[in-house]
Amino acid sequence: MPRNNPKEKYESTSQMYNSGTVLSKRNTFMSMEEQASGKKSTWSELEITGSIRNLAPSLFQMTHITRLGLKNNCLHRIPPDIASLVNLRNLDVSHNKLRSLPAELGELIYLRELHLGHNLLRILPYELGKLFNLMILGLVGNPLSKDIMTIYSEPNGTQKLLTFMLDNLQVTTPSPPPRPWIPLARPTNNRPACIFTVMCYNVLCDKYATRQMYSYCPTWALNWDYRKKGILEEIQHYSADIINLQEVEMDQFYNFFMPELKAQGYNGIYSPKSRAKHMAESERKYVDGCAIFYRTSKFTLVKEHLVEFNQLAMASADGLEHMLNRVMPKDNIGLAALLQTTESAWDNASPDAQYISQPILVCTAHIHWDPEFCDVKLIQTMMLGNELKTILDESVQTLRSNNMNINDPNNIQVVLCGDFNSLPDSGVIEFLSTGRVSQDHKDFKALSYKSCLEKVLSCDKPNEFTHSFKLASAYNDEIMPFTNYTFEFKGIIDYIFYAKNSMTPLGLLGPISQDWITQNKVIGCPHPHVYSDHFPLLVELEMVPTISGPMNGIIR
Numbered sequence: 001m002p003r004n005n006p007k008e009k010y011e012s013t014s015q016m017y018n019s020g021t022v023l024s025k026r027n028t029f030m031s032m033e034e035q036a037s038g039k040k041s042t043w044s045e046l047e048i049t050g051s052i053r054n055l056a057p058s059l060f061q062m063t064h065i066t067r068l069g070l071k072n073n074c075l076h077r078i079p080p081d082i083a084s085l086v087n088l089r090n091l092d093v094s095h096n097k098l099r100s101l102p103a104e105l106g107e108l109i110y111l112r113e114l115h116l117g118h119n120l121l122r123i124l125p126y127e128l129g130k131l132f133n134l135m136i137l138g139l140v141g142n143p144l145s146k147d148i149m150t151i152y153s154e155p156n157g158t159q160k161l162l163t164f165m166l167d168n169l170q171v172t173t174p175s176p177p178p179r180p181w182i183p184l185a186r187p188t189n190n191r192p193a194c195i196f197t198v199m200c201y202n203v204l205c206d207k208y209a210t211r212q213m214y215s216y217c218p219t220w221a222l223n224w225d226y227r228k229k230g231i232l233e234e235i236q237h238y239s240a241d242i243i244n245l246q247e248v249e250m251d252q253f254y255n256f257f258m259p260e261l262k263a264q265g266y267n268g269i270y271s272p273k274s275r276a277k278h279m280a281e282s283e284r285k286y287v288d289g290c291a292i293f294y295r296t297s298k299f300t301l302v303k304e305h306l307v308e309f310n311q312l313a314m315a316s317a318d319g320l321e322h323m324l325n326r327v328m329p330k331d332n333i334g335l336a337a338l339l340q341t342t343e344s345a346w347d348n349a350s351p352d353a354q355y356i357s358q359p360i361l362v363c364t365a366h367i368h369w370d371p372e373f374c375d376v377k378l379i380q381t382m383m384l385g386n387e388l389k390t391i392l393d394e395s396v397q398t399l400r401s402n403n404m405n406i407n408d409p410n411n412i413q414v415v416l417c418g419d420f421n422s423l424p425d426s427g428v429i430e431f432l433s434t435g436r437v438s439q440d441h442k443d444f445k446a447l448s449y450k451s452c453l454e455k456v457l458s459c460d461k462p463n464e465f466t467h468s469f470k471l472a473s474a475y476n477d478e479i480m481p482f483t484n485y486t487f488e489f490k491g492i493i494d495y496i497f498y499a500k501n502s503m504t505p506l507g508l509l510g511p512i513s514q515d516w517i518t519q520n521k522v523i524g525c526p527h528p529h530v531y532s533d534h535f536p537l538l539v540e541l542e543m544v545p546t547i548s549g550p551m552n553g554i555i556r
Contacts, residue, residue: 049073060084071095071115083107094118094138106130109216109523117141124148129166132215132487134158163211167218171528173520180510182479187347187506187542192356194345194543195506196298199240200364200417200496201536202484203231204526205247205288214526214533216487221528228252230531232260238509238538242339243268243293244364246419250276251285261293268293269304274311274331290335290364290418298345302359303398305391307334312383316456322447327376334365334384334418338395356545358413359399359406363388365418367428374443378427379453381420385431385467386456388414411546413503414469417496419534424477424492432497433473436466472500474539480511486533487524496539502546509538 046062047069053076060081067090075096082091083104090113098119105114106127111134118141137158139149151161187195206224211217220226235243243266248257253270261268272289279287294301310331317323341358365384368376392409399406406412422428427443430436439450440463457465474496475483483494498505512535516522525533 045069047071055079057081063087066090068092078102078105080104086110089113091115094141101125101128103127107521109133112136114138124165126165126169129162129164129169130216131162132166134162137161163219167220169218171218173522173527173529174516175529176516177513179512181507182510183507184505185507185542188544189348192346192348192545194298194341194356194358195347195540196241196295196345196543197238197538197540198242198244198362198415198417198496198498199235199238199536199538200244200246200419200494201231201235202246202366202419202494202532202534203227203248204532204534205249205252207249207286207288208247209526214486214524216524217526218528222526224252227526227531228256232257234531234536235261236264238536239264240538241295241298242362242415243291244362244417245291245293246364246366247288248291249286249288253289253291257291257293265295265297266293267296267301269301269335269337271306271333271335273333274308290333290366292335292337292362292364294337294339294362296342298342299339299360300342302338302340302402303395305336305338305387307336307363307365307384307387309333309380309383312387312456313379316383316452318452318455320449320452322375322449323379323452326373326447327379330368330373330376330380332366332368332380334363334387336361336363336388336391338391338398338412356547357404358543358545358547359395359404359411360413360415360543361388361392361395362415363417365416365420367418367420367422369421374422374426375445375447375449377420377422378431378437378441378443379449381422381428381431382437382453382457382465382467385469388416389468406547413499413543413546414471415496415498415503415541416469416471417494417537419494421493429473429495431465431467432469432471432495435469435471436461436464439463439465470499470501471497473497474505474508474541475537479508480535480537481514482511482535483537484534485512485525485530494534494537496537498539498541502544504542506540506542508540509536511535 044065045067046065049072052073063084063086065085066087068085068088069092071092072095075093075098078093078098078101080102082102088108088111091111092115094115094117096119098121101124103125106125109130109132111131113136114134115138117138121142121144139152151157151164154160187193209222211219214222248270250272258268268291270289270291272287276284276287310328313323313328317328339360339362341356346356367380392412395412396406396409420428427437427441453465477492480492482490483492
């Protein structure tokens with residue numbers, strides 16, 4: 001770890017430490033020119049020597065320090081106040097007389113090095129397992145138990161020991177309180193309306209739920225057999241009429257989600273990412289993809305559609321290097337279900353009228369994740385919009401063949417949701433929300449996609465790509481500050497869009513309690529009480545008919 005020498009002159013020994021402690025620090029001196037220019041002195045490392053036995057409370061007010069050296073002293077204990085030094089990266093208390101360590105040491109989650117060698121330690125607090133950033137742990141020279149030292153002595157022993165300690169640390173954090181329901185509008189009662197709920201949830205597939213990715217989470221809480229029960233309970237608790245899931249492995253869909261939800265009155269469709277078609281059966285079942293479930297008492301399936309972004313990129317690339325090398329290799333997908341409402345889905349309908357069989361296109365997508373590929377995210381989303389337009393045009397013919405009197409694709413309502421891996425200020429969300437994006441938007445990264453995109457997308461105005469959907473997002477950052485919550489990233493990347501001309505959000509599920517996160521120092525998810533790194537979104541929508549006059553309810 002690089003060391004920053006302080007540019008500060010110590011002219012006397014510090015008197016803040018007990019027992020005649022001497023503050024020792026390598027230092028450099030600020031030149032007269034630097035002083036004259038108003039340059040400030042900074043220091044971030046501190047070493048204390050002098051056979052000290054106790055540490056004064058004032059030490060723990062130095063919350064800015066990143067390295068604390070207490071080597072070669074006579075310390076018998078480390079106060080719990082050590083947790084105040086939240087910026088520590090390196091702590092050296094080797095060659096002292098420590099017999100125990102405070103559990104609060106586990107709160108120093110940014111520690112990279114912890115030197116405990118040559119003390120009198122017989123046990124270690126399991127809280128050390130919370131130090132998931134720790135790279136170096138010095139334990140030699142302590143009378144620790146054989147079990148501890150056996151693990152520590154193995155190859156990659158530090159990480160194995162930390163995992164062992166975290167896995168055996170008792171969970172004292174209470175479950176989070178129920179997420180609040182936020183009412184937005186009152187339903188109408190003077191016209192036919194279909195009120196239904198939509199859920200969007202990235203469930204974090206088993207393949208990605210590793211200790212390497214989520215080293216702050218115990219192994220047992222990452223295990224699919226543990227998480228799947230909590231995920232299913234959450235889905236069943238909210239009991240949405242339409243459930244959109246991302247990161248569902250093929251085996252999980254067919255052997256877990258489908259049978260469990262079918263027993264609850266749902267049917268569903270699924271597709272894995274495009275790579276699955278080139279894999280052996282034994283590997284294909286572990287590929288993740290998207291799933292849509294619908295409550296059969298309210299909806300029936302007319303037709304399903306798979307949107308493969310790599311195939312669309314190949315078809316429109318026309319030899320363009322960026323499209324072939326950046327967009328086409330990403331095998332993300334979108335999945336769409338053309339649904340019809342059933343008779344029981346409608347409220348306020350006249351008893352003697354034919355019931356309304358309103359078509360609705362529900363789509364879920366999982367857009368590429370890497371922030372370095374914001375151009376790919378935007379192009380995938382634009383291709384999705386264009387493909388949905390094609391699907392709507394085709395759906396008119398499909399519905400007419402089912403004896404439905406429908407001529408206009410605009411009569412088919414749209415719900416679009418998914419993990420778009422894009423923040424609210426991104427080109428992706430600008431395009432979906434406003435219906436347009438500049439052809440020289442910064443998210444294209446100044447790469448020349450314009451020529452091939454113009455062949456497949458609408459360009460109603462100069463220098464703009466557009467789409468004709470009138471969509472609104474059910475959530476915003478004032479309602480929910482993040483939908484994805486990990487140690488390294490916290491932000492809104494999951495969305496539910498609805499047709500704003502014909503649907504009204506009546507209410508939605510609010511955020512997880514910030515007080516619970518803060519009070520329990522929850523630094524990231526998954527967590528023993530939170531089963532994915534994403535939080536499910538849920539909105540209640542009121543849909544009014546967009547078809548003219550009563551329709552024959554012909555159900556396929």
